[in-house]
Amino acid sequence: MAYGVALDLGTSGYxxxxxxxxxxxxxxxTSITMRHPLPGANIMDHLHxxxxxxxxxxxxxxxxxxxxxxxxxxTPANEIVRVSxxxxxxxxxxxxxxxxxxxxxxxxxxxxxxxxxxxERKAHSLKADELGFCNVRKDAEVRIxxxxxxxxxxxALAMIMKTGMMDKKETxxxxxxxxxxxxxxxxxxxxYTGSAAAGPAMEGQSIEFGMLAAPEAxxxxxxxxxxxxxxxxxxxxxKPIKTALIDPRTGVGDILESVPARGITGTGxxxxxxxxxxxxxxxxxNVATMDKKMHLMSGISFTESDLHEAGKAMGAIRAGHRTLIxxxxxxxxxxxxxxxxxxxxxxxxxxxxQTVGLVPRRIxxxxxxxxxSLMMAYDILVDDDGLDHMQDVANAISSKHIMFALSKAFxxxxxxxxxxxxxxxxxxxxxxxxxxxxxxxxxxxxRPKETIRIxxxxxPILGNRGLKVLDQVGxxxxxxxxxxxxxxxxxKRCPERxxxxxxxxxxxxxxxxxxxxxxxxxxxxxxxxxPVKCYDFSQLKVVNRS
Numbered sequence: 389m390a391y392g393v394a395l396d397l398g399t400s401g402y403x404x405x406x407x408x409x410x411x412x413x414x415x416x417x418t419s420i421t422m423r424h425p426l427p428g429a430n431i432m433d434h435l436h437x438x439x440x441x442x443x444x445x446x447x448x449x450x451x452x453x454x455x456x457x458x459x460x461x462x463t464p465a466n467e468i469v470r471v472s473x474x475x476x477x478x479x480x481x482x483x484x485x486x487x488x489x490x491x492x493x494x495x496x497x498x499x500x501x502x503x504x505x506x507x508e509r510k511a512h513s514l515k516a517d518e519l520g521f522c523n524v525r526k527d528a529e530v531r532i533x534x535x536x537x538x539x540x541x542x543x544a545l546a547m548i549m550k551t552g553m554m555d556k557k558e559t560x561x562x563x564x565x566x567x568x569x570x571x572x573x574x575x576x577x578x579x580y581t582g583s584a585a586a587g588p589a590m591e592g593q594s595i596e597f598g599m600l601a602a603p604e605a606x607x608x609x610x611x612x613x614x615x616x617x618x619x620x621x622x623x624x625x626x627k628p629i630k631t632a633l634i635d636p637r638t639g640v641g642d643i644l645e646s647v648p649a650r651g652i653t654g655t656g657x658x659x660x661x662x663x664x665x666x667x668x669x670x671x672x673x674n675v676a677t678m679d680k681k682m683h684l685m686s687g688i689s690f691t692e693s694d695l696h697e698a699g700k701a702m703g704a705i706r707a708g709h710r711t712l713i714x715x716x717x718x719x720x721x722x723x724x725x726x727x728x729x730x731x732x733x734x735x736x737x738x739x740x741x742q743t744v745g746l747v748p749r750r751i752x753x754x755x756x757x758x759x760x761s762l763m764m765a766y767d768i769l770v771d772d773d774g775l776d777h778m779q780d781v782a783n784a785i786s787s788k789h790i791m792f793a794l795s796k797a798f799x800x801x802x803x804x805x806x807x808x809x810x811x812x813x814x815x816x817x818x819x820x821x822x823x824x825x826x827x828x829x830x831x832x833x834x835r836p837k838e839t840i841r842i843x844x845x846x847x848p849i850l851g852n853r854g855l856k857v858l859d860q861v862g863x864x865x866x867x868x869x870x871x872x873x874x875x876x877x878x879x880k881r882c883p884e885r886x887x888x889x890x891x892x893x894x895x896x897x898x899x900x901x902x903x904x905x906x907x908x909x910x911x912x913x914x915x916x917x918x919p920v921k922c923y924d925f926s927q928l929k930v931v932n933r934s
Contacts, residue, residue: 396762397475399567400591406461413770417853419460425453428908429588435492436909460856468524472531472769477541509535511775546764560725565732573712579787584708589701592653599651601731609659626845632685639683655735662740672812699809706745707802720750731846758843861904871922881917
């Protein structure tokens with residue numbers, strides 16, 4: 389038997405297919421992680437950790453996670469002869485363990501001072517033992533897709549190719565709704581791209597009851613009788629099931645189907661905000677209930693703090709869309725079709741997404757395309773010409789990348805978004821400030837004439853062995869520090885309870901950090917709490933979970 393593994397290396401988590409290469413590329417099983425293996429909640433956290441703690445530490449964490457993900461499929465390593473992957477440039481570069489400073493720092497002068505040599509990032513293959521795989525054959529081929537440009541990655545290329553948007557003669561947009569929301573606007577054959585650091589709320593993270601799109605996640609809500617909301621939960625095949633009818637003000641209601649819920653995913657958050665705004669339960673910047681929460685089934689709630697976290701993500705994505713429109717200099721009505729990609733783009737109700745600003749306000753058609761990154765990884769796994777075809781398409785695309793971090797338009801618009809979501813600034817004032825800054829105001833919402841769902845779920849084919857979930861990444865960071873007194877100030881200050889102080893001998897202590905819980909270098913409350921200043925987060929090293 390000969391098997392292959394297709395990997396989607398996302399910013400919020402990894403997804404994989406086991407594929408029977410000797411049986412016409414049949415998908416056998418699917419495995420996913422519940423979060424990204426590196427500490428932190430977004431791409432900048434991951435890059436910062438990589439640079440501060442070293443590529444050896446970061447790459448080992450990634451490869452141990454990938455090996456665990458592959459092991460879940462239950463196939464002997466010597467039968468896995470090929471691996472393919474897809475993702476944004478940072479994720480693929482960290483997977484391959486090549487230069488990432490050109491992606492972490494903006495400005496050519498700084499890169500020149502740092503003597504950074506930018507990798508080509510063209511389509512190519514490696515052997516598995518070059519990357520340190522354990523659960524595939526050492527001589528297995530690893531296929532790495534190309535970027536369009538160094539900052540426009542294979543995930544963006546996958547969106548473009550799998551949606552077929554380059555074949556259209558119309559102006560259209562595409563977005564992969566995730567922590568690092570990649571987006572593009574196609575106008576007269578030119579592709580304008582950007583990437584908005586939306587934060588983890590779109591993936592159900594940094595939300596009190598948040599989780600990735602996985603079984604038992606609340607993925608959508610709809611209005612029912614008497615002001616109650618229907619709750620939709622993903623079943624074991626990642627299909628949304630209408631499970632309960634709950635009063636969002638009190639949490640009282642009825643269970644309709646015996647599908648349990650243990651959290652809410654990003655699309656559920658979008659539904660909460662959209663229905664909250666439409667029903668008046670949300671009166672920005674507040675949740676207008678007695679306890680400042682909207683109640684769902686199984687004791688799950690969406691809090692006022694969650695609202696502000698989600699608002700930051702929604703605001704960043706709308707600011708990104710507006711920045712692309714401003715950069716191209718077109719009117720809102722010229723954009724005809726919006727393509728929604730990724731897990732959030734699959735499960736979200738497109739009209740609710742438009743209500744909260746995740747979709748342009750003047751659209752004729754919306755198309756939900758599914759997980760295009762995993763689809764593309766599958767294509768290049770089973771097609772021996774797939775890498776060459778991707779490279780040909782990448783070479784043929786005329787593109788311009790807008791760095792939102794350096795864009796005055798993005799900065800100005802996003803400041804308005806923060807005022808809207810966090811301070812309750814009225815839309816009339818929002819538009820006034822846009823016009824005063826020389827930008828187009830937000831037009832009234834025009835609902836699309838057509839919405840198309842290409843796939844029924846984020847991963848439409850799970851395989852006959854079903855879905856496996858890697859709940860624990862299984863990696864610890866550990867370190868011993870001269871001068872540590874074991875006072876546990878660092879442990880007490882950790883907001884995620886990711887850190888433990890262990891006594892391993894008389895006056896000898898060890899710091900242990902669980903990577904899957906750690907917020908990474910964006911937090912480091914543990915380091916700042918150390919009273920004797922001996923603890924250095926960057927000196928922690930990887931050990932296996934015992």
